[in-house]
Amino acid sequence: MSERFDVVVVGAGVSGASLAWHLKKRGVGRVLLVERDRPASGGTGKSAAIVRQHYSTPLMARLARAALDTFQKKAKACGFEQVGYLFLVPPGQVETAKNNMTMQRGVGVETEWLDPAALATRAGAWLNMDGVGGATFEPKAGYADPVRTTEAMVAAFKETGGEVRERTAVRGLLRSGDRVTGLSTDAGDIAAGTVVNAAGPWAPMLAASAGIEIEMRVLREQDTVWEARPGRPVPAHSISNAVDATYLRPLGANRYIVGRGFPKDYVDCDPYNYKLTSDDWFVAEVQKRLTHRFPTMEGAKLVDSYAALYDVTVDWYPYVGPRAGLSGYTDFSGGSGHGFKIAPAIAAELAEWIADGKVKPDFARLSYDRIARKETFAGSYGGNRG
Ligand SMILES: Cc1cc2nc3c(=O)[nH]c(=O)nc-3n(C[C@H](O)[C@H](O)[C@H](O)COP(=O)(O)OP(=O)(O)OC[C@H]3O[C@@H](n4cnc5c(N)ncnc54)[C@H](O)[C@@H]3O)c2cc1C
Numbered sequence: 001m002s003e004r005f006d007v008v009v010v011g012a013g014v015s016g017a018s019l020a021w022h023l024k025k026r027g028v029g030r031v032l033l034v035e036r037d038r039p040a041s042g043g044t045g046k047s048a049a050i051v052r053q054h055y056s057t058p059l060m061a062r063l064a065r066a067a068l069d070t071f072q073k074k075a076k077a078c079g080f081e082q083v084g085y086l087f088l089v090p091p092g093q094v095e096t097a098k099n100n101m102t103m104q105r106g107v108g109v110e111t112e113w114l115d116p117a118a119l120a121t122r123a124g125a126w127l128n129m130d131g132v133g134g135a136t137f138e139p140k141a142g143y144a145d146p147v148r149t150t151e152a153m154v155a156a157f158k159e160t161g162g163e164v165r166e167r168t169a170v171r172g173l174l175r176s177g178d179r180v181t182g183l184s185t186d187a188g189d190i191a192a193g194t195v196v197n198a199a200g201p202w203a204p205m206l207a208a209s210a211g212i213e214i215e216m217r218v219l220r221e222q223d224t225v226w227e228a229r230p231g232r233p234v235p236a237h238s239i240s241n242a243v244d245a246t247y248l249r250p251l252g253a254n255r256y257i258v259g260r261g262f263p264k265d266y267v268d269c270d271p272y273n274y275k276l277t278s279d280d281w282f283v284a285e286v287q288k289r290l291t292h293r294f295p296t297m298e299g300a301k302l303v304d305s306y307a308a309l310y311d312v313t314v315d316w317y318p319y320v321g322p323r324a325g326l327s328g329y330t331d332f333s334g335g336s337g338h339g340f341k342i343a344p345a346i347a348a349e350l351a352e353w354i355a356d357g358k359v360k361p362d363f364a365r366l367s368y369d370r371i372a373r374k375e376t377f378a379g380s381y382g383g384n385r386g
Contacts, residue, residue, distance in 0.1 A: 004191040005030040005163075007354060008183060009198055010170045010206060013044035014146060014340055015332050016198030017153035018347035024160035026355040031162045032192075033154070034185065036169035040150040042200045044340065046308035047146040048223060048257045050238045050249050051341040052085040053109040054136055056100045056380035059362045060317070060342065062107040067345035071144055077152035079145025083250060084137060084237040086114075086123070088293075091133035093242060096380050101136055111138050125233035126296045131243050143238045143249045146340055153344075170199075172209030173329070180210055180328035194354055196330045201271040201311040203333035212326070214319065215371060216334055217312040220269045222278045223259040224286050225251060225304035232296040242381065244289045255303065258290050262383025271309055278305035310337040315376040316384055320346055320366035321353055330354060331368050337384035 006028050009016045012035035020033040035041070051071055053064040071080040089097045101111050114122060114135045122137070154164060165185075173195060174182045182191040197214075199206045204214040228234045238249035240261060248258045260282070269275075283305055291298045313319055313334035322330050332350060335343070346366075353359040370376055379386045 002188065005032040006193045007196060008032045008034060008190060008192040008194075009196040010034050010183065011042070011198035011200060011203075012039040012150065012154060012164065012166070013042045013198065013200050014040070014047075014150050014153070014343040015200070015335065015347065016196070017150045017157065018344045019196060019198060019332055019350055020162050021153045021157040021160065022347045022351035023355060024157055024162045026351045028351075028355050031157075032190070033157060033162060033164045034168050034170055034183075035164070035166050038166050039154045040147045042202075043309050043311065043335070044146050044150055044200075046223065046306060047340045048247060048249055048259060049144045049146040049149070049340045050085065050240070050247065051080065051144055052087070052141045052238065052240065053104060053138055054085070054087050054100065054111065054240070055104070055386040056096075057377060057386070058103055058107055059365070060379075060386050061104045061109055063342045063345040065107055065109050066348070067342050068140060070344040071341075072140070074152055078149040081142045081144070081250070082140060083142040084139050085141035086237045086239045087136040088239065088241045088243050089133050089135055090131065090243045093381070094133040097134070097136055100380065109138070110140055111136050123236070126235050126294055128293050128295055137237075141238065144340075170206060173206065173212070175210040178326055180326070192328065194328055194330055196332055196354075198332040200333055200335070201309040203311065203331070210329070212329065214331070214333065214368070215314055217266070217268055218271045219266045219310040219312055219337075220274050220307050221259070221310045221337060222282045222305065222307045223257055224278065224283055224302060226256050226258055226290065226297065226300040227303050228254045228256070228297055228300045230254065234296055235294055240385065241293060242385065244293050246286065246289050246293070248290070248294070256297075258286050260286060260289075262381070262385055266312075269309070274307065274309070276307055278307055310335075310384070312336045314371055316379065316386065317377045318346065318366060319368045320350055321359070321364065323367060324369050338386055
């Protein structure tokens with residue numbers, strides 16, 4: 001093989017791009033980021049990119065908290081809008097949410113509980129309070145532009161001496177015994193000290209080329225974009241709505257990305273061949289739930305709708321880090337429909353793990369090895385609510 005890099009990262013979604021940048025920041029010598037299309041052309045480019053910190057484990061809460069720092073520091077480059085984040089909680093989950101907030105505050109998350117009266121004061125002009133037990137509110141959270149965020153990471157990576165190859169598909173990983181030694185592209189083979197598999201929903205196929213297993217469901221996720229009628233009070237925040245299983249976030253003035261959240265029916269699909277457009281029944285279902293909870297959205301115009309992919313792991317937590325008994329290979333996939341906002345923080349800790357061999361014990365648990373060890377995670381809400 002004529003070429004050799006210290007680390008090759010496959011996939012320039014938000015995960016691969018963030019990691020590549022952090023590796024260079026840590027002083028890793030030759031780092032290559034390989035993308036078969038262009039940055040953010042996978043799930044990242046279609047992400048709702050809601051940035052929130054409400055999670056039910058200290059690991060995820062502290063990662064979301066740390067990533068928020070990146071979004072705040074790089075706000076302009078990432079298109080980060082600090083509009084605040086509201087989590088609408090049904091009565092049956094109020095105690096769980098409050099307990100999680102106590103844990104979150106312990107890792108530095110700024111969050112407040114809004115009982116129905118306080119919520120009505122904040123949101124009563126556009127929110128139907130029926131069946132809402134209360135809400136958590138994070139004033140520092142909001143949403144980002146997923147494409148600009150990824151492009152910003154790629155730019156920072158290049159500025160620190162990293163090399164990017166777009167429109168370069170990795171055809172397979174090269175393996176010798178217990179070691180991954182590099183990869184094969186249309187333009188030839190490349191040797192690598194470490195290969196990072198950040199190929200999102202396509203990660204299992206890439207891993208399989210070297211006999212490495214990744215247990216993952218690839219699910220079709222639809223989203224819609226609505227424009228509210230002018231002159232009405234409209235939702236002011238990014239919102240997860242556990243009462244009606246929806247989510248919503250502003251998309252500039254008067255427009256909103258709206259999708260269905262957990263629980264719902266999930267549809268497995270082939271990541272190389274799935275329907276990119278939305279289903280009529282889905283749009284109608286979203287509209288019904290949207291106007292029920294946010295009555296001032298009645299008469300809103302549908303401006304866009306589409307489908308993309310979730311890469312869902314066995315426990316909805318990503319696979320991150322090396323594996324026992326296999327050198328030269330590292331996972332960074334399985335965002336499970338909530339991986340955008342945590343990617344910058346995962347990238348920072350994974351870069352330290354790869355570059356210096358240092359890893360925090362809770363972070364080390366993200367390794368794929370957790371499945372064999374029967375140490376998978378359990379979030380208190382289920383699905384990608386974490
Ligand atoms: C509709 C939708 C809404 C979402 N909403 C949110 C949200 O509100 N908040 C949140 O935090 N998360 C959200 N997510 C999840 C989040 O967007 C993803 O977890 C995250 O963007 C995944 O990034 P990634 O880099 O891991 O994967 P991807 O973005 O899928 O990137 C993988 C990249 O690898 C490339 N690739 C694959 N195979 C190869 C190969 N063989 N050779 C070279 N390149 C290859 C692909 O082209 C792609 O660019 C949402 C996801 C979707 C789909």
